[in-house]
Amino acid sequence: MSGETERQPKPHAAANGCRVLVVDDDADNVGMLVDLLRVEGYSASSAENGAAALALLSEGFDPDLILTDLMMPVMSGWDFCESLKQAAHYRSIPIIVTCGLTPDQRGQLQVEAAFEKPIKVEPLLQKIKELCGL
């Protein structure tokens, strides 16, 4: 074996126990965000679109925060956010939107925060910490 080390993210010294669900159809984006969150001590899971995320929630997955893209197949981020805010059980889950659209293009969304791509990591992590109560 070569001396190359495997690219495994190192978890944060103090895992905070918060669960974050990343919803995006772009595997690279998902990989990047999940790795970033795990390094920070979060427990991160992912779904490839809104419908898959709703299915995960209905199975009992109980996240502290949802990071979602808007432009996705099967169920878009707009429909997903609307479904969450209308469902009695999910309406309290904070949502952060990550997309490549301007605020005007995004339209009116009932979400806690929105970040345009390319995402600036520090402000995003700060917002996640705030919404998780850390």
Next chain:
Amino acid sequence: MILRRVGLLALVVAMLALGKPVLMPVALAFYLTFVLTPPSDRLERWGVPRALSVTLVFVAALSALVGLGTVLVAQAADLARQLKTYSAQMGEKLVNLRQGGFGPFTEFERSLADLGKVFDPDWALSAAPSPVRVVAEGSSPLSKAEQALGPVLGPLAFVTIVVVMALFMLAHREDLRGRLIQLVGPRNVTLTTRTMADAVNRVSFLLLTQAYVNAGFGAVISVGLYLIGIPYALLWGSLAALLRFVPMLGALIATVLPTLVAFAIFPGWREVLLTGGLFLGVDTLTANLIEPWIIGKRTGVSALALLISALFWTWLWGPLGLLLSTPITVCAATISRHVPELAFLNVLLGDETGLESRVNFYQRVLAQAGKDALRLAKRHAAGGSLSNTFDELLVPALELLAADEQVGAVDQVAAARVVSDLRDLARRLAEQRPARKPSASSSDVLGIASDSSADALLLEMLDFGSANIGVSIIAPGPRAEVLAAAEASSPRAICIAALSQAANVNARFYCRRLRACFPQLPIFVLSPDIDGKRAKEADARFREAGATDVVGTMREASVALGGLLEPAPSSAPRKPDSARLTAPSAALPR
């Protein structure tokens, strides 16, 4: 599904009706076996062999029946002879009756007759005697024998079949049980055994208890009739005791003969009325007071089901059906209790209310039947603590409401109304309890409603139900406002209420933030878990977020918080309606 069940029921009823000649003797033999099994078992426990015990029990039963029948027939014959003596009085009474003893009725009868004459000119002709048809009598010895024995042979054959079958069943009861278990399937041996044991216990208990109650009934009737002066009081009492085994109608039938005797032998009406009144009074007392007290709910069948069953079996199988209706219903209810596929029968026949008490209570609140809901809650509270009533009725109602909200069965307006009604009920229940201990202080516990007014109500109930803990409540609102209000307070403990999954996210958020703000303070999460089904993972996550402990019931919360808090300096006792619900932005009392 419903159509299938209705079809199945119709098929069963048709089979019961068509199979009456075969099924009725079998059912009667089972009935006799149920009655005679306990004494036979008793004899066997004393060391008597099976064959001898069965023979003894049968001989004793038959002797008792024959003996009683002989006495009854003898006394009835004597009575018939005595009746001739009083025929003059009877005739006089009947004449009085016809000539105006019951004046208004006679007038009514005459008026009807007059009306008949007016409308029907041939009325007089119609009263002419009917023609009589003469049938030639058979002269052969065979036809004579047939005429003589015909009416007796049928019942005799029926009785013989029943007795022989009961004898066989009693002697081979273990063999019969084994065959039944084999029929149901060896895999269900436990269920079948349990069901059969339960059915035998319930039916035997019912018959034995009925025997005691009816014996007491007969004794009281005998004494009463003796005191009234009716002859053959013992005979009528015994007859009443036997007839009372026939549900609903037995006592009524038993009333007829002694009342007729009173009518026949006494010149006035006093004794007749006293006799009827005696039967009516003693039966009413027995059926409504003594039987419910002694038998209670041990038969597992509702009174209404017994009544409907009596009607059904009488319609299907006649008088014997009436006699068999109670044991058959008890058996059917017992079997349906153990066999999931027949659970619908238990709902129809069983003595448990159709709805679970918590569901019943929620249904009453949902239907805006406040008085019913309060009555149910008061009845529940009478048997235990207020916290128990909250845990077993009001909190489950909130959980059911949350579930209904989730599936969209209840809209937000209706949900808000139900929560408001439940709050009102909780207050009214708390008002009937002794005043809070002076040691309770408003700054004891800071309550935080995580998500909704239902969470706030949980905290109010904690306040009402805890005698020595005061809870200051922050109403649900934006996270920042709730946190600002909480951080501005100086409680001795914090309790975060989270009723539903929606509330869990906020509850964990508040746990983290408040733990950072109050590192040493006990923080409890009140997350109702009445059935104990909540995932342990949810509790672990609350603890991970900073909660000291997670409690699932009001009682647990009261105990946990009460144990933590030392008695605070005395303050004036306050009424339950002073539980403070503070808006997140408002200043909290210190």
